[in-house]
Amino acid sequence: MTPQELDAADALAHFRDRFALPEGLIYLDGNSLGALPKAAEARVLETVRSEWGGGLITSWNKADWVGMPQRIGDKIGRLIGARPGEVVACDSTSINVFKALTAAIALQPGRNVILSESGNFPTDIYIMQGIEALTGREVRAQMVQPDEVEGAIDDSVAAVMLTQVHYKTGKMRDMARVTELAQDHGALMIWDLSHSAGAIPVDLAAANADFAVGCGYKYLNGGPGAPGFLYVAERHQNAVTPALTGWFGHAAPFAFEDCYEPAPGIARFLIGTPPVLGMAALEVGVDLFLEADMAAVRAKSISLSQLFSERMAPLAERWGFALASPADPTERGSQVSYRHPEGYAIMQALIARGVIGDFRAPDILRFGFTPLYTTHAEVAAAAGHIDAVMAAREWDRPEYKVRSAVT
Numbered sequence: 001m002t003p004q005e006l007d008a009a010d011a012l013a014h015f016r017d018r019f020a021l022p023e024g025l026i027y028l029d030g031n032s033l034g035a036l037p038k039a040a041e042a043r044v045l046e047t048v049r050s051e052w053g054g055g056l057i058t059s060w061n062k063a064d065w066v067g068m069p070q071r072i073g074d075k076i077g078r079l080i081g082a083r084p085g086e087v088v089a090c091d092s093t094s095i096n097v098f099k100a101l102t103a104a105i106a107l108q109p110g111r112n113v114i115l116s117e118s119g120n121f122p123t124d125i126y127i128m129q130g131i132e133a134l135t136g137r138e139v140r141a142q143m144v145q146p147d148e149v150e151g152a153i154d155d156s157v158a159a160v161m162l163t164q165v166h167y168k169t170g171k172m173r174d175m176a177r178v179t180e181l182a183q184d185h186g187a188l189m190i191w192d193l194s195h196s197a198g199a200i201p202v203d204l205a206a207a208n209a210d211f212a213v214g215c216g217y218k219y220l221n222g223g224p225g226a227p228g229f230l231y232v233a234e235r236h237q238n239a240v241t242p243a244l245t246g247w248f249g250h251a252a253p254f255a256f257e258d259c260y261e262p263a264p265g266i267a268r269f270l271i272g273t274p275p276v277l278g279m280a281a282l283e284v285g286v287d288l289f290l291e292a293d294m295a296a297v298r299a300k301s302i303s304l305s306q307l308f309s310e311r312m313a314p315l316a317e318r319w320g321f322a323l324a325s326p327a328d329p330t331e332r333g334s335q336v337s338y339r340h341p342e343g344y345a346i347m348q349a350l351i352a353r354g355v356i357g358d359f360r361a362p363d364i365l366r367f368g369f370t371p372l373y374t375t376h377a378e379v380a381a382a383a384g385h386i387d388a389v390m391a392a393r394e395w396d397r398p399e400y401k402v403r404s405a406v407t
């Protein structure tokens, strides 16, 4: 089928009109910052004008600002196979990584290693290293090669933390199998779902996962700097005294007591006042996903990424791109990456043509596929632009080689 025929048969096509996308732009970076849902504009304006401006402090109750972390958390939970009361929307992914790791360590007396893979997203590794330093190196942050993780799980390992879909290559881990393996060795399993939530169907309950974290501003379209989320399996919640003991996690925050006492359940993993404006935008993005069938989202994602890799195959040969993602679309998330020594400049030239992907050092060009708003026609056109950039050496201009702060 042609890209146009694929789009005509696409059951998710009607979602595109729910997003405010600039005319003519081909946006293949929803894996980094999701597009703006049209309803988010109205919702944030309403929250500012009416709830903040009009309701002022009364909106904490009247507009249920205070319930946002749990309410939005439960909605995210439905997308990732969690039960009600197992997810909160809060803080950044980095902070939630800290919370999950320290909770897992607290549950595992006698075990002192937290294990991950080298090349994981840097913040996950840095937070592990920070915990090592904070504990006077009593807890050890251990990073091994990706294919050595499973063999490195022994009875010293308190927790294994992995990103389910790798941020550079898109390579996807088998959540159920790895979780079972970790637990067979007595370790707890923490999944980073930053590139999974809203991208692929996830079933934390079926996998019996212990903890998970993820991002609100990527596939969930929650807006720049949107709060992330934290999942704690119900069986662990009341067994943990959180490392970050803030008043929003207190059993009675408005009793204003001197002594910390954790709230029952997932609420104890909250720290402080939620960022209401960011939460309001995030809820709109999550609500959109609740209208979509994740199996259909996955099927379209595979169809888009297959079309792209088919169109890229001859270009890879001609212009020296090396596929950095698994060739089998069922083994990757919702992105396809290529290596090229001039990757940064090529991406700048593409952006100048209105095709937005991103670059990850040292040499990765990343293209994300977001089935709610990406079309097959755009994907085919993007490959055409890549060919044109290479044929005319458009990338070979000094201004495309100057690195910005954010790549």
Ligand SMILES: *Cc1c(COP(=O)(O)O)cnc(C)c1O
Pocket: 092, 093, 094, 095, 121, 123, 124, 163, 167, 192, 194, 195, 215, 228
């Ligand atoms: C994007 C991403 C993050 C981002 O963390 P922030 O705290 O939101 O900056 C963390 N981990 C992974 C795996 C990511 O892909």
